[in-house]
Structure formats: C-alpha cells, structure tokens
Amino acid sequence: MLKINIQKKLPTFTLQINVTCPYSVTAIFGPSGSGKTTLLNLISGLDHPDEGEIIFDNTVLYSSTQNINLAPEKRCMGYVFQNDLLFPHLTVHQNLVYGYNLKDPEQRKFEPTTIIDLLELHPLIDRYPRNLSGGEKQRVALGRAILTSPQLLIMDEPLAALDQTLKDRIIPYLRNIRTHLNIPILYVSHSVAEILQLTGQVMVLQNGQILAHGDFFEIAHQTNVLPLLEAHGFENVLPVEVIDETHVKYNTHTLRIPPCDRPAKTQIFIGIRANDIILSHKPPTGLSIRNALPGKVLDIIESEGRQLVYIDTGKRLAAEVTHEAIEELNLQPGDPIICLIKTHSIRVGPNVE
C-alpha cells in the first residue's frame, strides 16, 4: 500500500497530494502539466518533496520530519519512462539484465528467461536499441524494469510515444504483467481508453491536486472530473455481465461486443466513445448495427464547441451529435430515444473489482 502526503512547490503551482492507494493497479489520470510526472519522480526518489511523507508497505521512503530520503537505487521501484531510455551502448539483453545483475540474488523474483518469454523479446535479444522500433524499445524498457524485481512498477505514459496500432499491441503485455506477475502498478496516462484496459481504479490529478480518487465509474460523473474526461475523448463506461465470448448483459439488454476472453458471469466495464453513439427515434431496420439501447434524454449541453446529449439508460450515457442533428430530431429533455452502438466501437474494459 502506497501512502503519500507531500507538498512541493513547482514553478506554476504547488503539488499537494494526500492519498492512500490500496489497490494493486492504480491509474493516475490528468491533463499534461498537472504534476503527474513530478509525482512519479517523488515516489521513485529522483526528486524530493519540500515536505511530507511517502510510505510504501511500511517502508518510509521519504519523511521530512524523520529526515529520511532513500536514494532511488534503494527504493526498489521499477520505473518505465515515457521515452524508453534504453542504454544505447548495450544490447537488448545487456539492457534487460542491467538491474537484474545489481539485485541481490536472494531477492530476485523473476528470471530473464521468464520475462523474455512473457514480453516475446527473443528475436530482439542481440540487437542494439537503435535498431528497434518504438514499440519494441518500450517492451524492452518494461522488461528491464520488471527484472529489478520491483516492489512497485511505475509507468509514466509508457505508450504516449506510440501510435494506436502499437498501443493495441502492447496493452496485452501490460495486462499479462498485471495478471501473472503480481506486481503493484502505478500507471500514468491521459488516455481513458488505455487506463480502462488495465484498471478501474483511478486518481485524477489537476494542477497538483487530486480531484478525485477511486472507482472510475463512481468518479467519472463528478462535475469537476467530467470536463477533463471530455477534453480527452469522453468515454462512457457501463458495468455489464459477460454472457459469452461476444455478448454481455447490460440491465435487461443484451449487447454484442468484440470478442473477449473473460469467463461468463464476470462483471466487467465496457467503454464507448461519445461520438460513437448514434441517436434515433425509432428502432433500427435495415441497419447493420446490432446494439440498440432505449433511454430518455436527460439534458443537452454544449461543451467546448461540442454538443453532448445525456441519456438515461439506467446509467448515464453521453452522445456527441451535431447541432443540426439535435434540431432535426427535435430533441428535448424527457424524450424517449434509442442509442445505436456499433459492436466494434465498444471497448472491453477491466473487471469490476
């Protein structure tokens, strides 16, 4: 368990964090410049707060009152940076075992062969970082951090430098780490879609303050959190129950989703982008769309030039539509409406924990 209670003055704002993270995987979400990276540097020991305390599993990492400031190499934090930061003069294998070799053999939890298999690094092992693609580099950086047998894995937007295809390829590896290696993870990202594929536990950071902390589904609709999510491509998050590989149950409705590997009866979250929802007055005929959710219009708001229609479908859904569409459909609060959702615009999220 990570306990942080610190203050640090930064040029534009003061980072002021007082939080306890009991979950194994916590995502830190926030716009750029909100203090996310600084917070990670404070936890890893690369930077120190002005005052306060950082405690991880009963080890005091930093305490201004007790005058403790453990050096980064003594903190056992695996840090995956935004840019891979592989050592250019070492091969992939040498990079992977750099930290492993420094670790007391009795405290090693993972062997290079295991991690090389898990991250499928075999074909790259003798190459130098300059001969790797962005995604490959990030996988090596991930393996290098894991091989230090960290107590906590800290990841600072590890996928930010990659394009969507590569992201989609790396996320399964991250999920593997989460499920198989049992290392607590602190994951920084400004992409809700990315976060939801790893965890439902989120800490929202803005201007150095924690706006909200807890279950994503609980906090997503808070009025101070919502605008942040909207600015980054709002995701509707719905709790559902798995029926089979391609179907889930939402309230009394059955939704068709992209293939997912969770067992039946598992409670999971699914994510849908606001601009992937089509509104219709009538149930669809002659359309390929499988999913039609009936609901009631709650509200129509304009936020940063976008028209958002909120619909009550049991949980609140936000749909982004054009001005013209709102006029044409003559939408008013209280109107019954049907939300149409393409199967492949549904993202399968984490289990409800």
Added chain:
Amino acid sequence: MLTTEEWDILTLSLRVGLLCVAISLPFGIALGWFLARHHFRGKILFDSILHLPLVLPPVVTGYVLLILLGRRGILGEILNDWFGIQLAFTWYAAVLASAVVGFPLLLRAIRLAIENIDPKLEHAARTLGASPLHVFITVTMRLAMPGIWVGALLTFARSLGEFGATITFAANIAGETRTLPLAIYTFLNQPSGEDPAMRLVIISALISLGALIASEWVTRRLSKV
C-alpha cells in the same frame, strides 16, 4: 634507421606525452563531469581560468610554472624543503608543462561529451538499482568514451608539439628534457644541423598525423553506438 640520439629524443617525447595524458585524465574527467553537470556562481570565470593556457603564450605558462614550482617558487620551496622533490629542469617538469598547456583540450572534449549524455539515462540507471558511482562508470563514462579518447589523443599530440612552456620551465637539457621540438630547435641553431633537424621534423610530423588520424578513427568508431 634512427640514430641512438634520435631514438632517445623520440622515446623521451613519447614518455612525456604518455605520462602527461595519464596524469591529466583523472582531472579532466572529474572537472569535465563537474562542469557539464553543475551550475554555480562564477562558473564562467572558473571555466575561463581553466582555458587560459589555451590562449596564453606558452612561454608565459612556463614562466608562471617556474614562479610557482621552481626551486625558489612558492610551492617549489615547500616541495624541496619538506619532500626533497625538485621539479624544475627535470623531465617531470616537461610532463607538467605539457599537461597544463594541453589540459583545456582534454577538458573541452570530455565536458562536451558528458553534456551530450541525457541525464535521464543516468536517472533510469539509478531506478534500476545502480549507485551513483556505478552509474558514472557504466553509463556516463562509457557513453563519454569517444570524447575521452579524442581529448586524450589531442592532449598527447599537443604534448609532442609543446615548446615554449617546456623550454621555460624544464629547460633544454639533452637526454632529460630535450623533446622533439626542443631538439629540432637546437639542431637549427647549429651550423650543420639542418639535415638532422629535417629527420626529426619528419618523425614529428608522422607521429602528430598518426595521433590525429587515430582520434578521427576513434570518434567514428565509438560514436556509432
């Protein structure tokens, strides 16, 4: 091919050059790292003083050394009275003279090399469990290696060409401090010295050229990484 006298001159020159590099390297690496990674008040002044021997006439550098370290010099007197060490007019003086004159070249090369290393790589190494010293050796020094090599080779080459500071501080003593340039100068002052001088000129040119080619080769080879 070479006469015994020429051979002595050549080996003395090489000996002076190698020892000069050996004693300057630790200082060059330490100061290069310090200047690359730290900011402090008066850094420009400090840096300028370190670079002074590059622009001062070498004779002036030699004279300053003589004032400081000569037998009656401020430090020289202490060395002589307390430890019985006399530097001036020995081949160690020739080493020291070329070390001081060549130091800015070494420092500059190493400092630039270290400045070009992303400090975040060092941070990453720390989070992987490496102590600051281990990081310095396995990351910083290793990545600065091309710069260190180039600095060392340039200092060596500069030492082979050192004349002014050496003749002032170490004098021109055959077999002791008469390095290549001093020997050439001596031959040129003798009535029939032009031919032996020319042989030394060729040797001198070849070694210097070799050092420069080696430095270029090292840069290309190591900077590929």
